[in-house]
């Protein structure tokens with residue numbers, strides 16, 4: 001059963017919530033309860049079992065699409081492979097600057113490349129811990145440097161629809177912890193059910209991490225990078241940019257000096273309506289969230305317009321496609337809203353000022369520069385960049401493009417491309433405080449021309465390659481004409497139709513507000529946007545890779561309703577506007593890559609960056625040189641503050657949905673402390689042993705403190721010293737009996753041992769202390785003579801294995817017996833549920849856990865669950881001890897943390913002989929695991945699938961297969 005139970009900090013308060021989660025994990029909760037499963041029974045005080053699976057990479061769920069790119073399409077950098085650390089943080093690796101990870105197949109530095117953080121999963125050691133007031137948090141175990149890659153935000157990739165579903169489920173279950181982070185406009189990473197350690201990172205208004213969206217082998221991934229130097233033991237935090245949709249703000253408990261007080265400083269008043277209410281008084285303002293919880297809508301004030309978003313009409317309702325969408329009022333409303341949103345996005349994007357948060361992609365502009373418009377636009381604020389072109393006349397002729405300006409912690413770079421010559425240059429600008437100040441100082445600009453890369457050529461930029469630029473003017477006009485059509489349609493039959501379902505008031509309000517803004521007609525509105533586009537030149541915001549900040553979010557209906565959200569329309573739109581249709585490799589499950597720049601993730605929302613925005617606006621200097629310009633109209637510069645406020649509003653109002661915040665009272669606080677919901681994972685022993693509440697709490701506290709910290713060096717040292725002691729003893733024994741040195745059979749060894757114990761050397765070993773009575777034969781020592789005499793009366797005090805000559809003394813007789821089973825292959829402990837048999841009872845017990853579907857052995861560091869304690873131990877040693885890969889393969893040099901792994905490697909990869917023959921058919925295998933797999937095929941028991949004709953030799957294969965059926969359904 002593919003369910004992973006974990007005892008973790010339940011944030012859920014009701015049994016129902018647990019059931020819901022179990023249900024989500026396809027675990028038959030009831031069944032387990034009846035079976036008396038280990039933790040199937042949930043009582044009031046036993047609510048800490050929440051299924052959570054540790055995954056190290058994102059897992060797509062349902063119909064969510066995955067971007068695929070062929071290796072040929074991946075951009076390669078120009079770094080020098082012979083450099084000490086090619087593509088490292090210190091280098092100006094072209095890919096790194098663009099937030100692209102190199103691929104070892106295409107990077108000139110190959111495996112030496114240092115720009116593969118995501119792929120190599122190189123995280124500094126970190127651990128979850130219990131915070132005082134914010135549930136669990138994550139802290140670092142080592143010092144982290146500014147700019148260092150800390151972790152990847154990993155979880156299930158879900159689409160908007162499922163996201164909404166999960167949110168509403170969580171709301172119903174009064175779950176207050178959210179783990180959703182927008183990946184792009186269509187997809188969300190939800191780490192609630194599956195994730196890695198990053199899911200425990202809390203919010204702070206003064207964070208030490210920042211999220212960055214990177215392009216890794218064609219797919220977007222979210223990384224967390226250090227904003228500052230972080231000391232070992234400090235909590236890791238980032239700014240959620242959390243947008244509250246509840247009628248109560250979620251209090252922020254980050255304790256930062258400039259804490260905004262709430263998660264997200266722009267909480268929105270919540271309005272709630274049910275489907276019924278919607279028909280009678282839709283979008284009616286002033287309703288309280290507490291009245292209805294199923295359907296949530298909120299007011300979004302944007303530039304004086306009011307938009308109401310109804311989650312209930314999202315997702316599913318759009319699935320049922322009407323024959324003529326123009327006839328369905330609800331769709332029309334959604335389309336209108338989408339149109340409004342698109343237009344406002346267009347505006348906001350064009351209004352964008354350079355973002356300033358350190359470590360963020362600063363901004364991106366495509367600038368067309370010509371001699372005429374330099375003079376025309378006197379009020380423009382110029383961005384001084386470098387030009388590789390020394391000839392000014394050529395400069396004027398050439399169309400230059402600033403691909404983007406990026407500030408990568410210590411450095412700021414301007415990446416420019418010259419289309420005609422197909423050259424690209426990266427210009428590093430010395431430590432500026434603000435882009436404005438920096439750009440007034442042309443002398444400070446060091447130009448580093450980079451030869452044109454075919455991978456970054458125009459053609460690649462114009463198509464669906466990762467270097468895809470923003471919307472072209474044609475695309476914008478195609479968009480505009482579509483918007484115009486929507487408005488035209490909305491004017492006539494729609495209002496009437498809408499009024500029939502009682503939405504006319506809201507609709508007309510929406511249209512009216514836009515109408516008044518756009519001089520009454522949609523055409524005028526469109527005209528306005530055209531003018532806007534013209535006045536900002538061709539400054540258009542690009543889609544990825546330039547979407548810096550990612551937010552904890554749930555997506556809003558209005559975005560869902562956007563026609564471009566559907567793959568068909570997206571592709572259609574691309575065709576209309578002349579953009580090359582994406583390659584099929586990019587369209588997994590038929591959905592096109594992001595077309596619009598993502599408003600939900602296009603900007604930094606924290607108050608700091610907003611204030612920096614303001615600062616920069618004020619600092620924007622007059623142009624000094626016309627070489628390369630990014631145009632802003634003066635009006636925008638003057639309006640900087642206001643527009644930033646609007647931007648900030650928009651940013652904070654970007655789609656985030658969380659359940660209405662629960663009011664925290666003294667009582668609930670006390671309850672939360674006394675209840676075990678903030679407990680840390682307990683060992684199975686702790687779970688199964690009963691005990692009073694107090695004892696339980698104590699155990700929990702202990703478990704919190706006793707996060708295992710195993711020093712690898714200590715471990716290695718102790719092992720080494722033991723091995724050396726053993727070797728020494730052996731040599732001592734043999735050297736004391738020089739005649740038998742050649743013959744090292746166990747018989748000789750026993751004899752030598754006997755001689756040795758009788759010799760004077762014996763006092764040197766710890767086994768023999770003065771005053772003890774030692775048996776000269778087996779080496780056992782006794783405190784009293786009586787016991788020694790009793791021992792001497794035994795017929796035999798040493799037992800030698802007849803198969804391998806291993807010797808046991810009498811005190812280890814049971815071990816000797818057990819050891820014999822290894823050779824006799826009796827396997828007396830048989831599983832009653834499957835054909836497996838074991839030599840030891842403990843092994844059978846451990847095995848039986850597999851049939852319960854539980855994984856009760858929990859790694860206290862990363863919460864990964866295991867069926868077997870040995871697996872857990874190995875995992876801890878491998879993953880959390882920073883253990884070096886000390887076992888090196890002599891043949892290929894690969895390092896391994898465990899000796900067993902090295903042996904396996906040598907056997908399977910390099911060895912030519914097959915040391916593990918099958919006794920039944922004679923086929924031989926290189927490794928034991930391969931043999932075991934093979935032997936299971938001889939088993940008469942098979943596992944047929946109930947849904948199709950397939951039959952499997954192992955249960956796990958059947959389980960895997962069943963998942964396919966589930967997915968297909």
Ligand SMILES: C[S@@+](CC[C@H](N)C(=O)[O-])C[C@H]1O[C@@H](n2cnc3c(N)ncnc32)[C@H](O)[C@@H]1O
Pocket residue numbers: 009011134135136137176177178179199200201202203204251252253254263
């Ligand atoms: C991604 S989870 C973080 C881990 C979470 N603390 C846990 O115990 O699993 C996000 C949730 O943690 C809580 N949280 C995080 N930061 C917070 C803060 N500064 N103040 C209050 N609650 C916070 C909120 O309930 C939020 O929904």
